[in-house]
Amino acid sequence: LTERLQNAISKLRKKGKITESDVKEVMREIRLALLEADVNFKVVKDFVKTVRTRAVGSEVLESLTPAQQIVSIVNEELIKVMGDEATPLNKSPKIPTIIMMVGLQGAGKTTTAGKLALKLKNEENARPLMIAADVYRPAAVDQLKVVGESIDVPVFEMGTDVDPVEIVRRGLALGREKKNDYIIIDTAGRLQIDEKLMDELKNIKELAQPNEILLTIDAMTGQNAVEVAQGFNDQLDVTGVVLTKLDGDTRGGAALSVRTVTGKPIKFIGEGEKSTDLDVFYPDRMASRILGMGDMLTLIEKAQRDFDQQKAEEMAEKMRANTFDFNDFIDQLEQVQKMGPLEDIMKMIPGMANNPALKNVNVDSKDIERTKAVVYSMTPAERENPDLLNPSRRRRIAAGSGRPIQEVNRMIKQFKQMQDMMQKMSKGNFAGMEGLLGN
């Protein structure tokens, strides 16, 4: 991937106006980064089109290279599409503000209801009430009660034998009587959108007239999130979205997809199971998270700064022609040394940051020096034609470089793996990247 990116970038050296082909090459990498971030493919397509239109013909700022300029346009567009600024909760001019949680089963409605109640309590000294209107699983009512107890927020419930609309009616009456400033309604979900559920939710909406209908979406569902969001929004005209399970590795692409298809603001993100793990959604942070998949911009900058792109082009040519030999191997190692620690570079490649293959990688510059010593002990003919390296030649090389024969053998084996890998890579197959790293 670095190779391809470098090729893309090497063509972008000249300043002036950004051309169609400049954009095309970089956009291919951007598109991959977006798809890796789990943005829906249709959304990616439209997004890339918008950026392309804006980028082509735009002046390259003095301080930027064309590649940087394009990445910065992408960043701006991402922020714009996701709503520019954080969107606050809708509030009723007079209490209570009524919030209705909706979403598929397991999306995080109950958890988020509790998190939100706690947030309001902590930040506004609010006195929320929660209503348990999921009557399909006995455990659902208990779950909300446990959540309520843990954050010291009252829960109104009537068990599971009462019509949820009736529960909401009674709950609202109680909240009004007790002057609760927020009433959060926890509703049922299904594994898929179905008509019966939608009817029930519509009835609750009709009765409660909520100020906020928060669609809770599991960010880990990636590509699927789009259909779910569309389905709920078409039926209920939601007012905002909560993206849950954005902790850990989840890439955040769902934010872009959901916002694009529904046009509704994402208001909060859930980043863990604890009741304090709820944050306001900031479009700029999410843009960096999506784009920062492996930190695209840094990678581009680093590549531009350090990589001799003439060499890169020759190398790519050799890969295609399958004439990669030990001389190229040395060149390659020197390029890598110039760029800094290999682990750092690998981590910047989208999708590689958490790749388990990287766990075992540690290429230090001493290894590279030793490898170079071995190659320098080869004759020019051997360097160009590794197949000449029979056992007696290997022994001579070991003696000449002062390295053990096992090390020479291992190095030659690694070289062959690398040669093999490069051929696969030049055909667009990246599986088995570890081989390249000599592990």
Ligand code: GDP
């Ligand atoms: P509901 O069916 O929509 O009410 O979903 P729940 O609130 O019961 O949540 C389903 C599961 O997802 C539970 O195990 C929660 O602990 C978990 N969960 C909810 N939100 C988050 C989150 O932001 N991060 C993580 N890691 N887990 C979450």
Ligand code: MG
């Ligand atoms: Mg629930």
